[in-house]
Amino acid sequence: MTPGSARKEQIIRLMLAGVAGCSLLFLALIMVFLFMEGLPVFRQLPVTDFLFGMEWRPTAEYPEFGIFPLIAGSAAVTLVASSLAIPLGVMTAVWLTEIAPSTLRRIFKPVIELLAALPSVVVGFFGMAVVAPRTQTFFDLDTGLNLFNAGLMLAFMSVPTICSVAEDALHSVPVSLREASLALGATRWETIIRVVIPAAFSGIGTACMLGMSRSIGETMVVLMVAGGAGIIPSSLFDPIRPMPAAIAAEIAEAPFRGEHYHALFAIGMVLFLFTLAFNLVARRITEKNRLTLN
Amino acid sequence: MKRLYFLYALLGCLLAAPLSALPAAAAEEVIISGSTTVLPVMQKAGEAFMAANPGIFLAISGGGSGSGIKALNEGLCQIAMSSRDIKSSEADEGKAKGVNAVRTPIAVDALLPVVHKDNPVKNLSMDQLRDIYAGKISNWKDVGGKDGNIVVISRDSSSGTYETWNELIMRKEKVAASALLQASNGAVAQAVSKNPRAIGYIGFGYMNDSLKKINVDGVEATALTALSKTWPIARELYVFTNGAPSGAVKRLIDYLLDPQKGQKNVAEAGFIPLPKK
Numbered sequence: 148m149t150p151g152s153a154r155k156e157q158i159i160r161l162m163l164a165g166v167a168g169c170s171l172l173f174l175a176l177i178m179v180f181l182f183m184e185g186l187p188v189f190r191q192l193p194v195t196d197f198l199f200g201m202e203w204r205p206t207a208e209y210p211e212f213g214i215f216p217l218i219a220g221s222a223a224v225t226l227v228a229s230s231l232a233i234p235l236g237v238m239t240a241v242w243l244t245e246i247a248p249s250t251l252r253r254i255f256k257p258v259i260e261l262l263a264a265l266p267s268v269v270v271g272f273f274g275m276a277v278v279a280p281r282t283q284t285f286f287d288l289d290t291g292l293n294l295f296n297a298g299l300m301l302a303f304m305s306v307p308t309i310c311s312v313a314e315d316a317l318h319s320v321p322v323s324l325r326e327a328s329l330a331l332g333a334t335r336w337e338t339i340i341r342v343v344i345p346a347a348f349s350g351i352g353t354a355c356m357l358g359m360s361r362s363i364g365e366t367m368v369v370l371m372v373a374g375g376a377g378i379i380p381s382s383l384f385d386p387i388r389p390m391p392a393a394i395a396a397e398i399a400e401a402p403f404r405g406e407h408y409h410a411l412f413a414i415g416m417v418l419f420l421f422t423l424a425f426n427l428v429a430r431r432i433t434e435k436n437r438l439t440l441n
Numbered sequence: 442m443k444r445l446y447f448l449y450a451l452l453g454c455l456l457a458a459p460l461s462a463l464p465a466a467a468a469e470e471v472i473i474s475g476s477t478t479v480l481p482v483m484q485k486a487g488e489a490f491m492a493a494n495p496g497i498f499l500a501i502s503g504g505g506s507g508s509g510i511k512a513l514n515e516g517l518c519q520i521a522m523s524s525r526d527i528k529s530s531e532a533d534e535g536k537a538k539g540v541n542a543v544r545t546p547i548a549v550d551a552l553l554p555v556v557h558k559d560n561p562v563k564n565l566s567m568d569q570l571r572d573i574y575a576g577k578i579s580n581w582k583d584v585g586g587k588d589g590n591i592v593v594i595s596r597d598s599s600s601g602t603y604e605t606w607n608e609l610i611m612r613k614e615k616v617a618a619s620a621l622l623q624a625s626n627g628a629v630a631q632a633v634s635k636n637p638r639a640i641g642y643i644g645f646g647y648m649n650d651s652l653k654k655i656n657v658d659g660v661e662a663t664a665l666t667a668l669s670k671t672w673p674i675a676r677e678l679y680v681f682t683n684g685a686p687s688g689a690v691k692r693l694i695d696y697l698l699d700p701q702k703g704q705k706n707v708a709e710a711g712f713i714p715l716p717k718k
Contacts, residue, residue: 206604207598207615279635374622375623376621376622378619386621396622397597401507403511
């Protein structure tokens with residue numbers, strides 16, 4: 148290696164480090180801005196009133212900024228979406244890696260990945276115009292724009308994420324494990340349930356966490372199909388107002404740097420902490436996985 | 442090499458095309474922003490206005506009454522469209538920045554309570570409407586309809602339409618938390634047309650055959666009743682300018698107020714033209 152090329156290498160290394168540093172910097176700036184705009188609301192408003200207040204009336208004469216119904220809405224819709232998407236996504240991944248013949252896999256895999264590329268506004272429109280009227284008449288509901296519909300649409304959107312991450316996890320289970328299990332006389336079903344899935348368990352856990360963090364942060368779909376009522380849902384068919392929907396619907400009309408504006412940013416902070424928690428859990432699971440495999 | 446020349450030529454054409462489309466003199470740009478209720482009028486009138494005045498270019502965007510006035514105060518637009526009057530806090534904020542918002546009414550909009558086509562209810566009183574929206578009346582049979590829960594559909598509390606409804610119908614009452622909030626007039630119309638138990642309110646311009654309008658206190662919503670103020674849920678639509686309009690801005694506003702021109706667009710967009718003076 149000539150001294151010239153070593154120098155060139157060093158320059159390239161520095162440039163790449165700079166680019167990586169930039170994305171970190173942008174993320175840090177967004178976070179700083181989020182907290183700078185969100186925290187001022189707590190000057191007049193106690194944190195507990197904000198988090199556990201039951202009324203969200205930002206434009207009333209005596210405004211109230213209680214986001215508990217919004218948190219409950221987000222939690223409920225994430226729960227519904229996950230309970231649909233996790234079994235579906237994981238089972239699809241198992242089928243793709245363990246059972247499907249390669250011709251079918253070659254058709255199904257790109258189609259599932261295509262599902263991830265569907266713009267969320269299209270999914271929302273589908274929920275609004277197609278699913279809502281039909282569920283409304285089928286279940287004789289007051290409204291088709293509700294928790295169930297939003298959960299269903301979000302499940303739609305998080306299945307591809309869950310499926311592809313879980314598939315990678317299943318794929319990385321060594322073939323020798325499967326062969327050993329089959330050689331010991333276990334059936335294919337027993338091999339999948341007792342050997343392959345436990346071996347890939349942490350990867351599948353990561354997949355679920357990533358799917359859930361996608362559900363809780365998704366905005367357009369819940370804005371369009373969740374109904375938008377700021378209540379704590381008592382049934383699967385109650386309309387709800389998840390946090391992202393409230394932010395998206397109101398930020399354009401909130402007076403700049405007013406209390407309402409700061410409160411919306413504070414909701415953004417709460418949302419950020421939620422997704423951060425999901426991602427940390429996902430990371431932890433992955434790290435544990437690495438330890439057990441070694 | 443030949444292919445490369447061809448590419449350059451193509452690139453040259455692409456770059457030249459938008460340039461040649463521009464008029465010889467630099468176009469004067471007027472930025473307009475604000476209420477999505479006023480937007481369709483401005484778009485229709487704006488197209489005709491630009492065709493008649495090739496030297497003036499209009500950049501029109503929505504965003505809501507509040508964000509339009511905010512943009513005017515910050516000098517980001519010359520005309521703010523609004524479906525409500527300016528708030529004193531907004532006027533003060535403008536004055537602090539040297540902006541003196543001047544109001545010009547351009548049309549009258551009537552809010553219509555609407556229900557599904559199959560709903561037998563024809564008439565509601567102002568008090569009944571208020572009680573329905575406050576959640577005190579929750580079954581259609583209490584107001585002469587079929588037995589069934591009333592699904593209340595309202596607008597996001599930041600919208601100008603909501604504020605008008607809140608002021609004229611709700612007065613001191615609060616809209617029930619269980620009301621479904623929709624983000625636009627179109628979304629309310631869509632939701633009501635698909636739900637036999639729903640009630641909603643929309644701007645005059647969004648009425649269509651898939652909905653049924655409700656009479657209020659025996660008054661039917663028509664252009665005449667709205668102008669004569671016998672229709673109780675009517676409001677004026679405004680444009681705000683910084684100081685009295687002048688130059689291109691004045692020409693546009695004169696165009697909007699001309700009964701033969703802009704006021705025709707007002708009617709086409711489904712609003713009610715201002716009475717002739």
